[in-house]
Structures are given as structure tokens and as C-alpha cells.
Amino acid sequence: MKMMSRGLMVLGVVMAVWAQPGRALYSKSSGVVELTPNNFDNRVKDSDGVWVVEFYAPWCGHCKQLVPEYQKAAQALKGIVGVGAVDCDQHKSLCGQYGVQGFPTIKVFGSNKKKPEAYNGARTAQGIVQQAQKTAESVVRERMGGKSGKSGSGGSGSKDAVIELTESNFKKLVLDSDDMWLVEFFAPWCGHCKNLAPEWAKAATELKGKVKLGAVDATVHGGLASQYGVQGYPTIKYFPSGPKSSPEEFDGGRTANDIVNWALDRFTENIPAPEVVQITNSDVMVENCEKKSLCVIAFLPHILDCQSKCRNDFIKTLNKLGDKFKKQAWGWVWAEGTAQPALEEALDIGGFGYPAMAVMSHKKMKYSTLTGSFGYDGIKEFLRDLSYGKGRTSPVKGAKMPEIVSLDPWDGKDGELPVEEDIDLSDVELDDIKTELQKAPPTTQPFSSKSLKCLVCQAMVEEFMVAIGQMDPQKKVEVGGFRLGSDGTTDRKVVPYLRSEGHLAEIMETLCEQFEDYAQAQTKGTGRPTLIRITHRDGGMNPHFGAGVDIVPDEDLNTRLKFYVRPIGQSAGWTDHKDKAKGQEIPTTQMTFSRSFQCESVLEEEEEHFQDVMAQPQVELWHAIQILCQERSHLCGINDIHPPRTHPEL
Known part of the structure; x- marks a missing residue:
């Protein structure tokens, strides 16, 4: 019995403590002012400053979660904006006076203390502080004589930005137009409408040229309000561009930024893709x-x-x-x-x-x-x-914007080679063309060694990839040894020939021969160095040869391109080539070895490296060029590598 009496006593003490007024969420040192019916008018309603007030209940979980953020906001706004809190469990009449129906409810008291603005933003210190600053700035502008954004009738927005809509012009301006519209239905006596007015006007200005904002006085044009089911104020309806069968409800925030962002989202959804x-x-x-x-x-x-x-x-x-x-x-x-x-x-x-x-x-x-x-x-x-x-x-x-050449638009048709009349090229050999090019006057400047090496490296990789693309992917080859294992079988097997070691070695044997069909050139107009094939791989003449480029003749013409394969290996830090007879390095200007020896030397040096890269089934031409010519050899800078020529073989 004594133990039960003692338990009841402890419980009574706990309940008594819990019932005391001291259970408020905020201490005096928190920066949050405890507001009651006795001090509310004096501290808030009769003050000239802006106040942020939270209406809470001590048992409310969301209220407790808000405490650290609200205290942080109070400290940040100290001396600038008042921050207070009302315990609605103790002061129900005060909370009822401001229509509090849930917890926590935050209201911002600006210039019109009788009509505080409900805060519906983020429950963070930053969000609360930003809203307080915005309200304070609005009060300052009003005191300085600036426009508040409220129309004389208590409607929404300025006369310049917000369009006044009536029963006589609504169909023509809104329903029959191709424009997007946000339309507010308001009542002049509505406090929320008055609070929305400056935000609505600001949004209308920012959205000018994209989305139109209008306002309908529902007390004057009740027919329109009834037609669109308006039951409270303000009500905002969205009318999309084009045919307007029925509007959508606006479900965004009530600040200018919220309105603008909401409208721009709809605007971008409806605009066509750019041409x-x-x-x-x-x-x-x-x-x-x-x-x-x-x-x-x-x-x-x-x-x-x-x-x-x-x-x-x-x-x-x-x-x-x-x-x-x-x-x-x-x-x-x-x-x-x-x-x-x-x-x-x-x-x-x-x-x-x-x-x-x-x-x-x-x-x-x-x-x-x-x-x-x-x-x-x-x-x-x-x-x-x-x-x-x-x-x-x-x-x-x-x-500055470069000069643009005026030309006819593409007709959408395939290209056709120009027909050369009365010219018989059947007896013209490729060697004859090369001879004539060697005799041509040097209208362009020779390439620098670095530029040429970079171009040759890119062309080598491209030729390698073209050769890979010409191989039948279904072709198989038998690999392995003939030695019998302990079980009496060999380890030979059939594998795809494509990108196999044998296939890649086969390509390397003939790679340098492709450079007999290349010439050095510069693009017309820009003078950018490039390499161009004199003939296509099918044997026909390249239609671009001499059309979009100026050929750069030199004493060795395309033969020199093959020899540049060798210094590519040297520049990349690969093993030096030596004159096997004399044991001396051969200068670039004295390359007299046979073409096949020079190509074989480079590919022998790089055989393992090429095979590592080219054996990868998913490697793309562009990536292979970056690895071989830029990242490993450093022959090309990042601005020296350009997207490869389009080949039907790739």
C-alpha cells in the first residue's frame, strides 16, 4: 500500500509539472519571443516593424522538429525582424483569431497587421529568413512611395503588366487567342487577394512575351466566375495555348518566383522543338x-x-x-x-x-x-x-561573327558527281597525276613537321579501322597447338577471325601501302592542314580532290607521308630506329629506306600497342585516335584532333 501511494504521488508530481506554463518550446535565450494575449498587440500589432509568428502546440511533433530551424532564423533576424511564438494550447482564443487550424502555422505580419500573410514555404531557417526579408523590403518600398503593385480596385497587379479581363473581352483576349494565360479571379475586399497583388504584378512583368497574366473582378463579373467554378478568392486558372476547352487549376505557390517557375514549366512543355x-x-x-x-x-x-x-x-x-x-x-x-x-x-x-x-x-x-x-x-x-x-x-x-557565305539551300537530293564532257581520262594513270602535282607551283606553304605527324597518325588509325570494317564478321579461324594432351586431345579451337591476332597482323602488313593514295592539302578559305585521298578505295577519283582543298606539293609528294610513320614512333617515345648497316639514327630529311622497310619498322615497334587497342570490339574510331595520337604519343594536342572523315566502310 505504501509503495502504491508513493507511485501515485510521483505520478501526480509529474502531471503537475507537465501542466505548468513552463513547458513552452522556446527558452528566453532562444531569440524567439513568447507571445500571449497580454503582449501580442503591444509587441506585434502596434509595432512598425515586421514580425514572423509561429502558432504551435507543445505536443506537436512537427513543431518540435521546427524548433532548431526557427531558433536559427530568430538569431539571424535579431534586431531586424521580430520572431515570436504562440502556444495555442494555452492561448486558444488568440490562435482562433488568426484562423489557426493546424500546427505549426506561421504568419508574417507586414505593413497591414490586420491581414498577416500565411507562410507556406520551406520549414527551414533559410526559407523563413528569405520570406521575412522579402516582406521587410516590401514595407520599405511602400514607405518610400514606391508602387505596391495593388490596383485601385483591390485587384491583382499593375495596369501595365496585368491585363484587366471582363465578360466583354474575355473570349477575344483569352479563349480565341493562341497565347498561354494565367487568370486570377479576385474580390476587392479579399485580404489574400491584396497580399497576392504585388507578387502577381511582378510575375506578369517577368513572364511578358511568354505567358500572359490577367485578373477578373469576380464581384463585378460573376458570370465568368460561375462559369469556371470559382468558389473562393483568389482562384487562379491556367489556360494553355491553342484551343482552350477547359482550364487547369493553378497549384503552385503564391510568390512571384513560384508563379514564374510554374508558368515557365508549362510554357516549355508546349513550345515546339527548335528548327x-x-x-x-x-x-x-x-x-x-x-x-x-x-x-x-x-x-x-x-x-x-x-x-x-x-x-x-x-x-x-x-x-x-x-x-x-x-x-x-x-x-x-x-x-x-x-x-x-x-x-x-x-x-x-x-x-x-x-x-x-x-x-x-x-x-x-x-x-x-x-x-x-x-x-x-x-x-x-x-x-x-x-x-x-x-x-x-x-x-x-x-x-566577332565571321563572314558568312551566301549560298543556295540543300535541295534534299543525293549528290551527283559533275559530268566532265569531252574529257577522256581513260589513259591517265595515277602516277601521271602525281608527276603533274610535283611540277605544280607551290601556292601553299609546306606543313610543319609536327602538324604532318599528327595528321599521318590520325590517318593511320582511320585506315586500320577501315580495314577492320571490311572483314566478314562471320569468318572463323582455327587456333592453338597440335600437341596431344594427357587425354589424347589437342587444344585447338575455332574463333572469329575478326580482330584476331592473325587478322590484325595481316592489316599491318599492308597498312603503309594506303599512303600511296594520299596527298597533303589545305582546306580552301581556312588554310587548315589536312590529308586527302587522291582516289577512293574503289579506284575512282576523289570528287573533293582539288575542289574543297588546295594541294600542297613537295618533292616527295605522298611518298613522304609513308616515311613520316617512322618519326611518329620516335616522337611517342618508342624504340629508336637504327640504320642496321651503320648503327646510326637516320634524320627525317634523309629517309632513303624502302617504303616497306619504314612501315614495317614502325609497326614492329608498335605491334603490341596497336593490337591492344584494335583488338577491343567496342573501340570507336574517334576514341582510338585519341589514345594512339594524343594520349600515348602526344603527337596531337586536344585542338589538333578533328572528327574523322565519314567512310561507308566504317
Whole structure:
């Protein structure tokens, strides 16, 4: 009995303590003022400053979770904005006066203390402080005589930005238009409508040209309010662009930023994907680059290298990406390779081949070049990084928009080789062409050794990949030894021949012979060094030979290109070649060994390295060039490597 009496006594003490007023969530040192019916009017309603007030219940879990953030906000706003709290368990009448129905409820008391604004933002110190600052700034503007954004009728927004809608103009301005609309239905006596007014006006100004904001006085135009089911104020309806069968309910926040973000999301969902426009004159660049924050510029292969289906596939990919990034409002243009030489020179594009891409900022006169794969995924990753502010940029050469060549737009048809009448080339041999080229006057400057080595390295990798692409993937070969094992069987097996050690060795044996069909050249207009095939692999003449480039004649012509394979190995830090007879290194200018010996020397030095890279089934041409010519050999800088020429064999 004594133990039970003692237990009841302890329980009574606990309950008595719990019932005391001291159970408030905030201490005096927290910076949060304890507000009661006795001090509320004096501290809050009669003050000239802004107050943030939390209405809470001590047992409320969400209220307890808010305590550290609310205290942090109070400390940050100390001396600037008052921060208080009302215990609704003790002061039910005070909480009922302000329509508190749940906990915690936060209200901000600005210039009109009779109509505090409900805070519906994040329950963080930062969110609370930002709202308090915004309200304080609004009070200051009003005291300075600035516009509050409230119309004379108590409606929403300024006369300039917010359009007054009535029963007589609603159909014409809203329903019959192609514009997107946000329409507020308000009542002049509504306190929430008055609080919304400056935010609505600010949002209307920011959305000008994209989404229109209007306001309907529902007390005057009750027919409209009834038609759209308005039952409280303010009510906001969204009318999309195009045919407007029925509006949507606006379910965003009531600040200008919330309204703008909500509207822009709908705006970008409804706008069409940007058109990918061919660069045919300077007006195209003005419209799609100068008037845009960024413009995506694609340089596609010549129509003879990439016929209509190939080109349309590229354009289809660009259109798909344009739709993916349409929210960015970028410009999208394309040009045929070498058709806009000044633009290519300014963006350091072209030379070795196409397709290629650069993204330019006309305002900053800077650009970024695509170095990855020219496919949907590669370009998407490139553009995504740019949209996040990532990626390396370079200044546009000349710091101004380059000269644009005016030309006819592509007719959508396949390219055709020009018909040469009355010219019989049946008896013309390739050696005769080379001889004539050697006699040609030097209209262009010879390449630097470094530039030529870089180009040769890229061409070697490309030729290797072309050779791999010509092999039948179904071909098999038997490998292994003939020695019998303990079980009486051999370890021989059948494997795919493609990319096998034997296949790669076979390619290496004839790789350098391909350079007999190359010549050094410079792209017309830009003067960028390049290598060009005199003939296609099918034996026909290259239609670009002499058309888009100027040939660079030298005393050895293309023969010299084969010999440059050797110093590539030396520059990469590979084993030095020695004159086996004299034991001396042979200078580049004194390469007199046979072509086959020079090629075999390089490939013998690099056989293992080439096989490691080329044996990988998924390795792409672009990646292989980066590994062999830039990362390992350092023959090419990052700006020296250009997207490879398009080959149907690849």
C-alpha cells in the first residue's frame, strides 16, 4: 500500500509539472519571443516593424522538429525582424483569431497587421529568413512611395503588366487567342487577394512575351466566375495555348518566383522543338546565334561523302536533341563541311573531317567543341555539361561573327558527281597525276613537321579501322597447338577471325601501302592542314580532290607521308630506329629506306600497342585516335584532333 501511494504521488508530481506554463518550446535565450494575449498587440500589432509568428502546440511533433530551424532564423533576424511564438494550447482564443487550424502555422505580419500573410514555404531557417526579408523590403518600398503593385480596385497587379479581363473581352483576349494565360479571379475586399497583388504584378512583368497574366473582378463579373467554378478568392486558372476547352487549376505557390517557375514549366512543355536551320546567309546566324544565349553549330559531311539518307539521319538526330534541350532556347544551325570556311576557321573546326560540332556564345564570343562521339548520346552528354556550366571554352578567333557565305539551300537530293564532257581520262594513270602535282607551283606553304605527324597518325588509325570494317564478321579461324594432351586431345579451337591476332597482323602488313593514295592539302578559305585521298578505295577519283582543298606539293609528294610513320614512333617515345648497316639514327630529311622497310619498322615497334587497342570490339574510331595520337604519343594536342572523315566502310 505504501509503495502504491508513493507511485501515485510521483505520478501526480509529474502531471503537475507537465501542466505548468513552463513547458513552452522556446527558452528566453532562444531569440524567439513568447507571445500571449497580454503582449501580442503591444509587441506585434502596434509595432512598425515586421514580425514572423509561429502558432504551435507543445505536443506537436512537427513543431518540435521546427524548433532548431526557427531558433536559427530568430538569431539571424535579431534586431531586424521580430520572431515570436504562440502556444495555442494555452492561448486558444488568440490562435482562433488568426484562423489557426493546424500546427505549426506561421504568419508574417507586414505593413497591414490586420491581414498577416500565411507562410507556406520551406520549414527551414533559410526559407523563413528569405520570406521575412522579402516582406521587410516590401514595407520599405511602400514607405518610400514606391508602387505596391495593388490596383485601385483591390485587384491583382499593375495596369501595365496585368491585363484587366471582363465578360466583354474575355473570349477575344483569352479563349480565341493562341497565347498561354494565367487568370486570377479576385474580390476587392479579399485580404489574400491584396497580399497576392504585388507578387502577381511582378510575375506578369517577368513572364511578358511568354505567358500572359490577367485578373477578373469576380464581384463585378460573376458570370465568368460561375462559369469556371470559382468558389473562393483568389482562384487562379491556367489556360494553355491553342484551343482552350477547359482550364487547369493553378497549384503552385503564391510568390512571384513560384508563379514564374510554374508558368515557365508549362510554357516549355508546349513550345515546339527548335528548327535546325541550314546556314545559307548571315541572317540565319543573326536569328539563331546573335539573338540566342547559345547556338549549336553542326558541320556535316559533303553530300558526296554522305548522301541524302545519311545527312537526314544526322539532321534527325539534331532535331531530337533540339527537342531534348528546348527549354534552353538555344539556336540550332548546320552547314556542309568547307561551305562556311571563315566560320570553321573562327571555331577551329574542319580540316581532317566531318561531322563536327561547336557551341558558340555570341555575347561572350566564346565556343566549345565537341570532342566525343557525334551521335545522340555523345552530343547529349556534351550539351548537358554545357547547360550545367561545365566544359572547356575558347575565344572565337577575331572576336566577332565571321563572314558568312551566301549560298543556295540543300535541295534534299543525293549528290551527283559533275559530268566532265569531252574529257577522256581513260589513259591517265595515277602516277601521271602525281608527276603533274610535283611540277605544280607551290601556292601553299609546306606543313610543319609536327602538324604532318599528327595528321599521318590520325590517318593511320582511320585506315586500320577501315580495314577492320571490311572483314566478314562471320569468318572463323582455327587456333592453338597440335600437341596431344594427357587425354589424347589437342587444344585447338575455332574463333572469329575478326580482330584476331592473325587478322590484325595481316592489316599491318599492308597498312603503309594506303599512303600511296594520299596527298597533303589545305582546306580552301581556312588554310587548315589536312590529308586527302587522291582516289577512293574503289579506284575512282576523289570528287573533293582539288575542289574543297588546295594541294600542297613537295618533292616527295605522298611518298613522304609513308616515311613520316617512322618519326611518329620516335616522337611517342618508342624504340629508336637504327640504320642496321651503320648503327646510326637516320634524320627525317634523309629517309632513303624502302617504303616497306619504314612501315614495317614502325609497326614492329608498335605491334603490341596497336593490337591492344584494335583488338577491343567496342573501340570507336574517334576514341582510338585519341589514345594512339594524343594520349600515348602526344603527337596531337586536344585542338589538333578533328572528327574523322565519314567512310561507308566504317
